[in-house]
Amino acid sequence: MREATSARVAHLLREQGYNAFVITGGLAAWRKAGGPTEIVPVDDLVLLPTFS
Amino acid sequence: MESILALIARHGYSIIFFAVMAESLGLPVPAALAMIAGGALAASGMLSVGWVMAICVTAMIMADSLIYYFGRTMGWWLLALLCKVSLNPETCVLRSAESFYKRGRTTLVIAKFIPGVATMAAPLAGSMKMRPGQFLIYDLAGALLYALVYVGMGYVFHNFLSVLMHGFEAAGHLAVLITAVAAVVYIGYRIRTYLKNRIYREVPRTAIEDLRRKLDSGGDRVMLVDVRSHGYYDAEAHRIQGSVRLEPNNLAEKLHDLPKDREIYLYCT
Numbered sequence: 001m002r003e004a005t006s007a008r009v010a011h012l013l014r015e016q017g018y019n020a021f022v023i024t025g026g027l028a029a030w031r032k033a034g035g036p037t038e039i040v041p042v043d044d045l046v047l048l049p050t051f052s
Numbered sequence: 053m054e055s056i057l058a059l060i061a062r063h064g065y066s067i068i069f070f071a072v073m074a075e076s077l078g079l080p081v082p083a084a085l086a087m088i089a090g091g092a093l094a095a096s097g098m099l100s101v102g103w104v105m106a107i108c109v110t111a112m113i114m115a116d117s118l119i120y121y122f123g124r125t126m127g128w129w130l131l132a133l134l135c136k137v138s139l140n141p142e143t144c145v146l147r148s149a150e151s152f153y154k155r156g157r158t159t160l161v162i163a164k165f166i167p168g169v170a171t172m173a174a175p176l177a178g179s180m181k182m183r184p185g186q187f188l189i190y191d192l193a194g195a196l197l198y199a200l201v202y203v204g205m206g207y208v209f210h211n212f213l214s215v216l217m218h219g220f221e222a223a224g225h226l227a228v229l230i231t232a233v234a235a236v237v238y239i240g241y242r243i244r245t246y247l248k249n250r251i252y253r254e255v256p257r258t259a260i261e262d263l264r265r266k267l268d269s270g271g272d273r274v275m276l277v278d279v280r281s282h283g284y285y286d287a288e289a290h291r292i293q294g295s296v297r298l299e300p301n302n303l304a305e306k307l308h309d310l311p312k313d314r315e316i317y318l319y320c321t
Contacts, residue, residue, distance in 0.1 A: 005300050006318035007252035009279045012303060014255065018312055022257045023319040027280070027292065030319065033260045036293040044297055046284045048128065048146065049153035051182040 064090070064099050069111045072199075076115030076164075078171035080231075082224060084202045091206025101207060105199050112164070112195035113188070116174040120187055123178025128285035130175050142281055142301045152176050160190040164198040167227075263317060273314050280320045292319065 006022045013020035023030065031037065059067060068090045075083035087108055094101035123130055128145065135144035152159060156177060163173035173194075177187050266274055276295035284297065291297075298306055298318075310316060 003257075003320060004249060004252075005279050005281060005320040007249070007255050009298065009300050009303065010255040010316075010318050011252045013307075013310070013316060013318075016307065018310060018316055019314070020255070020316040020318060022255050023263060023317050024257045024259050026319040026321055027278075027290075028321060029260050030292055033264070035260065035264060037290040038293045040284060040289040040291055040297075042287070044284060045287065045289070046142075046146070048149040048180070048285050050180045051153070051156065051177075051186070 064093065065103060065107050068104060069107045072108050072111040073115045076112045076171070077119065080227075085224075087199060087202035088206035091203035091208075092210035093206075094203070095207045095210040101203070104203055108199035108203060109192070109195045112198065113191060116191045116195070117188070119171065120174040120178040120184075120191070123175030124181065126175075126179070128179050130172075131179060132281070132285070134172065142299060145285065148176075149180070153180060156180065156182065157186075157190050160187070161194040161197060164194055165201075258317060266315075275311065275314045275316045277310075277316055277318050278320075279318050295319075 003022050003024070003026055006026065010020040010022050025032075027037075068086045071081050071086035072083040074081040087104075090099060090104040090108070091101070093099045094104050128149075131145055131148055135148065152173075156173075159169065160173050160177060163169045174187075174191065177190075263274075276292050278291045278295045278297045279300045281300050298310075300320075
């Protein structure tokens with residue numbers, strides 16, 4: 001199912017009284033429509049170990 | 053089983069090469085069988101044991117380098133994909149990465165003997181940016197060990213070859229059975245998830261155009277939230293401009309940070 005995660009989270013948020021929506025097509029559709037993106041700030045990254 | 057032996061006797065090296073390569077790429081090909089047969093044929097003088105070894109090792113190194121490179125360029129995508137079926141993808145990714153970091157070098161050497169790990173080791177080493185030279189050394193060690201064990205087994209026990217082959221045949225049947233059971237369980241799980249997800253389809257959706265119009269006309273009442281469970285492992289990862297991350301597997305803890313008086317727009321990949 002497409003948008004599975006966002007739909008699940010939106011459903012939960014709505015149950016808690018938040019005004020949540022799902023963006024149709026997600027990030028892929030946003031990019032395709034030429035929407036602006038940004039590089040994820042370093043602080044937000046989940047750092048996994050690397051050998052280098 | 054005799055037909056496999058006859059085939060290998062005739063086309064020898066090329067069959068061994070492609071069987072070993074295919075297995076290294078993750079295809080369900082019994083390369084061990086081909087290597088045992090190669091060893092046995094070498095013992096009976098039909099093939100050269102040196103060439104059989106060289107061909108096995110070359111095939112493995114070529115295939116492994118390819119998927120290593122794949123891992124290197126695709127970042128954490130593969131691990132994230134493999135962890136997708138786990139109960140907590142985020143933890144699965146973190147734990148697997150840490151465990152491979154600690155034992156990665158050893159894993160590369162013995163991975164070929166462990167079903168499931170065999171094909172993952174090389175691309176993971178790539179994802180974790182193991183240096184190519186280092187990767188090649190450990191992969192070479194692994195390939196040599198794997199080839200040595202099975203070619204050696206065929207070489208030493210070539211008189212008991214038919215017994216061995218039957219053993220492998222039985223093991224093969226068992227593997228097919230296990231795979232079939234796993235496939236059925238997985239399909240059942242997907243159907244259950246599908247049915248469970250039906251309620252989520254009632255959630256209101258917004259088309260990109262509508263959202264952008266809303267953002268353009270002063271979007272201060274709008275909040276964009278990224279709920280991808282992965283996509284935050286690679287430097288240079290992108291997200292929608294002005295969005296915040298909500299890690300979907302720890303929802304309960306993070307919920308309180310969200311405003312109730314704003315429209316919250318969620319997206320994943």
